[in-house]
Amino acid sequence: MRFNHIGYVVSDSDATAVAVKPFFPVIVRYKEYIAAQKVFITLLATADGDSQIELVEPLENNLPLRELLVKSGKSSLPYHICFxxxxxDEQFKIMKTAGWIVLTRPFNAFNSSHRASHLYHPDAGVIEIMTGPL
Known part of the structure; x- marks a missing residue:
């Protein structure tokens, strides 16, 4: 297992990308539509590629993430940590057995071999697990 990125839910990917550009100047993915999550994903990296941030921009019909932003009164919020x-399958089962609540059932994000899922624990927040690099 290894750390991959920190995810932020954002109302405007372009505005957030400009704000964090001094730290994450490299665009790895830009507003890729992920149907399973009803979001656009933008992945940014540091110049050396050692660190990444994922901007998760919810579509109009993604009420849970939109409400998160509305309730906060902010346009960008830390959302999850990804490993x-x-x-x-083994990690997913371990987390469920340990009391993690499944927020997103396992889904294929960028291709048929890339699987991901978001899980929540009240003592830890939201963690995304995924196969392979983005």
């Missing part, structure tokens, strides 16, 4: 896991 690449060696065995997705």
């Amino acid at each position: 690449e896991v060696n065995n997705f």
